[in-house]
Amino acid sequence: MPSFTWEDTPDPYDDSSLVNNLSFSPALPATIDNHLxxxxxxxxxxQKLTPIYQNKIDLIxxxxxxxxxxxxxxxxxxxxxxxxxxxxxxxxxxxxxLAPTGCIFIAxxxxxxxxxxxLCDQIFGEQNFVNDFMWLHGKGKKDTWSRTxxxxxxxxxxxxxxxPPFRETQSTTWATKNPDNDPRGNWFSGSISFTEKRSxxxxxxxxxxTSPSGKVWTRQWLCTKDQMDELLAQNKIxxxxxxxxxxxxxxxxxxxxxxxIIPRNIIDEVESTRHAQAHLDELLEEKNSFDNPKPVSxxxxxxxxxxxxxxxxxxxxxxxxxxxFEAVCTLNANDNGTRRTILIxxxxxxxxxxxxxxxxxxxxxxxxxxxxxxxxPCKLVILK
Ligand SMILES: C[S@@+](CC[C@H](N)C(=O)[O-])C[C@H]1O[C@@H](n2cnc3c(N)ncnc32)[C@H](O)[C@@H]1O
Numbered sequence: 269m270p271s272f273t274w275e276d277t278p279d280p281y282d283d284s285s286l287v288n289n290l291s292f293s294p295a296l297p298a299t300i301d302n303h304l305x306x307x308x309x310x311x312x313x314x315q316k317l318t319p320i321y322q323n324k325i326d327l328i329x330x331x332x333x334x335x336x337x338x339x340x341x342x343x344x345x346x347x348x349x350x351x352x353x354x355x356x357x358x359x360x361x362x363x364x365x366l367a368p369t370g371c372i373f374i375a376x377x378x379x380x381x382x383x384x385x386x387l388c389d390q391i392f393g394e395q396n397f398v399n400d401f402m403w404l405h406g407k408g409k410k411d412t413w414s415r416t417x418x419x420x421x422x423x424x425x426x427x428x429x430x431x432p433p434f435r436e437t438q439s440t441t442w443a444t445k446n447p448d449n450d451p452r453g454n455w456f457s458g459s460i461s462f463t464e465k466r467s468x469x470x471x472x473x474x475x476x477x478t479s480p481s482g483k484v485w486t487r488q489w490l491c492t493k494d495q496m497d498e499l500l501a502q503n504k505i506x507x508x509x510x511x512x513x514x515x516x517x518x519x520x521x522x523x524x525x526x527x528x529i530i531p532r533n534i535i536d537e538v539e540s541t542r543h544a545q546a547h548l549d550e551l552l553e554e555k556n557s558f559d560n561p562k563p564v565s566x567x568x569x570x571x572x573x574x575x576x577x578x579x580x581x582x583x584x585x586x587x588x589x590x591x592x593f594e595a596v597c598t599l600n601a602n603d604n605g606t607r608r609t610i611l612i613x614x615x616x617x618x619x620x621x622x623x624x625x626x627x628x629x630x631x632x633x634x635x636x637x638x639x640x641x642x643x644x645p646c647k648l649v650i651l652k
Pocket of ligand 1: 311331342563585588590591592612
């Protein structure tokens with residue numbers, strides 16, 4: 269891998285004696301049974317959290333300042349080198365915190381995307397890059413030459429060899445045909461086998477099935493023999509129209525049937541930036557007190573595709589308005605999960621007009637509102 273260097277900007281919290289003098293109040297348990305909110309600079313906080321939760325965090329989602337040079341509620345203007353120094357310190361600690369099966373999602377736009385990719389390749393290893401999940405966030409950001417429709421979310425595994433496969437559950441709605449007048453309604457057919465040429469005869473799913481007209485199909489299937497027998501018994505295998513029944517067998521998938529698919533890296537079914545802003549304004553009963561909150565459904569989607577554990581420990585150390593907390597609450601409410609979050613948000617003065625003078629106050633206010641709505645208590649932890 270080519271080396272990637274920049275001029276390092278030191279951080280006061282590089283001084284370990286300064287960090288050693290800090291402690292959490294209340295002290296943090298090794299096993300977390302409550303959500304935690306830390307109104308603190310994430311660098312010292314991550315340094316203190318690492319010895320307690322090293323290798324224990326299942327998923328980290330962060331949405332750091334993109335370094336756009338714009339005036340937002342939060343500071344978003346640094347030199348590239350400064351930004352890389354800032355991110356590198358935090359990402360190295362994040363890497364240590366991740367569980368062996370864990371992964372991190374990092375939201376970013378094109379201002380720092382290409383630097384961030386090189387930085388992450390260095391910290392997490394090029395081989396642990398999973399994908400860039402691009403979110404189509406609305407009408408796009410235009411300049412004289414083009415309109416940029418996507419924001420990026422780089423995903424890295426702690427160790428890709430241990431990362432469970434990502435899955436997305438999709439509910440079919442688009443079937444419009446019912447070629448065999450099935451009383452269960454409209455369906456479409458999905459592939460359920462490899463071609464004979466691509467089939468592996470020693471694979472455990474290599475077996476034969478026979479169509480109603482007696483045509484035998486021997487190949488490698490995408491299901492086991494038992495699952496195939498079940499599908500056949502339920503009349504869910506389509507062999508083509510009667511009386512020939514001679515088409516390559518496919519699975520009948522009915523409307524409203526839940527289907528697991530490999531997630532696409534372009535996310536366009538979740539809410540837009542505008543929608544996320546309106547939702548936050550309504551929750552806080554204040555207009556535009558925070559800029560660029562992410563939609564709850566975007567973060568919930570990423571957690572859902574990457575982490576099947578219903579008791580996952582999830583961290584967001586650039587919490588902003590606390591969207592990650594709400595996303596986890598909605599997931600827990602949907603599947604009776606007991607996921608827990610650790611959220612960190614700096615006590616940064618709010619540059620926008622708001623009754624919340626710091627962004628940590630704003631985040632805490634939203635957490636408390638969500639906490640009450642979902643019955644998910646969150647503990648305030650002070651680092652001093
Ligand atoms: C883009 S916003 C995150 C928005 C968030 N995803 C949401 O949906 O509301 C980035 C946040 O990181 C916070 N931040 C910046 N530097 C930080 C630091 N050193 N420690 C903790 N938070 C920090 C900023 O105050 C800002 O609220």
